[in-house]
Amino acid sequence: MAESVPSVLESDARGEIAEIYADIRKVLGTSVVNLIWRNLATMPGALQWTWSTVRPLYLGDAPLHAEAVRRTIALPDWPDFSTDTLLAAGVDETERVLIRDVLDSYQHTNALALVVLSALLAHYEPRPVETVRAAETAPKPSGTRIPELPPMDALDPEVAALVEELITFGEDTKPQLIASMYRHLAYWPAYLALVRTMLAPLQQDGRLNALTLSTRALGHAHGAVLASQLKPAAPPATLKGALASCRLFVEHPIARMSGLCALIRRATPK
Numbered sequence: 001m002a003e004s005v006p007s008v009l010e011s012d013a014r015g016e017i018a019e020i021y022a023d024i025r026k027v028l029g030t031s032v033v034n035l036i037w038r039n040l041a042t043m044p045g046a047l048q049w050t051w052s053t054v055r056p057l058y059l060g061d062a063p064l065h066a067e068a069v070r071r072t073i074a075l076p077d078w079p080d081f082s083t084d085t086l087l088a089a090g091v092d093e094t095e096r097v098l099i100r101d102v103l104d105s106y107q108h109t110n111a112l113a114l115v116v117l118s119a120l121l122a123h124y125e126p127r128p129v130e131t132v133r134a135a136e137t138a139p140k141p142s143g144t145r146i147p148e149l150p151p152m153d154a155l156d157p158e159v160a161a162l163v164e165e166l167i168t169f170g171e172d173t174k175p176q177l178i179a180s181m182y183r184h185l186a187y188w189p190a191y192l193a194l195v196r197t198m199l200a201p202l203q204q205d206g207r208l209n210a211l212t213l214s215t216r217a218l219g220h221a222h223g224a225v226l227a228s229q230l231k232p233a234a235p236p237a238t239l240k241g242a243l244a245s246c247r248l249f250v251e252h253p254i255a256r257m258s259g260l261c262a263l264i265r266r267a268t269p270k
Contacts, residue, residue: 007035007039007042010033010038016048017041020048021033021037023055024037024051027055028109028141029143035180040245043241045236045237054230056231057119058116061134062119063112064136065134065135065222065226066115067134067139068133068222073211073214075262078202078267079267080269081268086194095188096270098147099185099268101142102147102184103268104142105144106257107258107262113254114215114218114254117250118219119223119225119227120223121223125243126224126227127220129217131221132218132221134222149183150187155183159186159192166182166196166199167182168203169208169260170208170211170212170256172209177253195264211259215258216251216255
């Protein structure tokens with residue numbers, strides 16, 4: 001499956017785009033630039049305008065709202081992986097630390113993107129939402145570097161097929177985007193297979209779709225609170241496309257993976 005949205009890879013970024021990517025990594029405390037930003041970079045002026053509009057939220061109250069999302073996601077009750085199970089699958093303590101680093105990175109950035117981009121959408125597309133409150137404190141990003149994102153065509157066919165199956169879990173429309181987290185976890189195929197085995201029954205009985213819906217609603221509610229703090233400059237001619245991209249990501253991969261990452265992370269021992 002090929003991703004249906006274009007993007008400017010970090011390795012291909014030049015000039016202002018490269019500078020914004022560097023600022024995104026600095027502000028978010030991460031070593032990678034997520035696909036939403038790379039997609040916006042393909043639209044003239046969209047990345048510059050969107051990032052300048054939401055950047056103050058990242059430096060302001062967004063971390064507290066993101067932490068509130070992380071704490072209140074309604075995760076289904078399900079058994080965790082035991083250390084013996086992981087060892088039997090060839091995942092030792094060193095690899096477990098690396099996997100946790102990947103999961104921690106995505107849990108941090110996904111929740112932030114969920115509330116921040118929901119705030120942008122709420123500013124232009126307001127809707128009724130439930131009342132929510134921010135957390136009182138939020139953790140700082142670890143700054144830990146995670147492995148480079150492997151391209152799909154570099155994965156063994158059976159691992160690529162596993163990734164493509166996993167992206168359908170918790171999705172209530174036809175998947176259009178390959179979740180980067182699963183590609184990162186493809187460095188550990190046996191672990192990824194265990195994740196699939198854990199998630200399959202939850203997908204079958206509808207609990208993963210329910211998880212996506214509830215996480216999406218949380219994002220909308222916290223975004224509505226943050227929306228009042230936005231002070232957008234005059235939008236670019238690509239505003240419609242930029243909002244459509246934000247909507248696609250918020251409604252689907254970001255909401256979906258915010259919940260799924262939290263579930264997988266909880267199941268994986270330190």
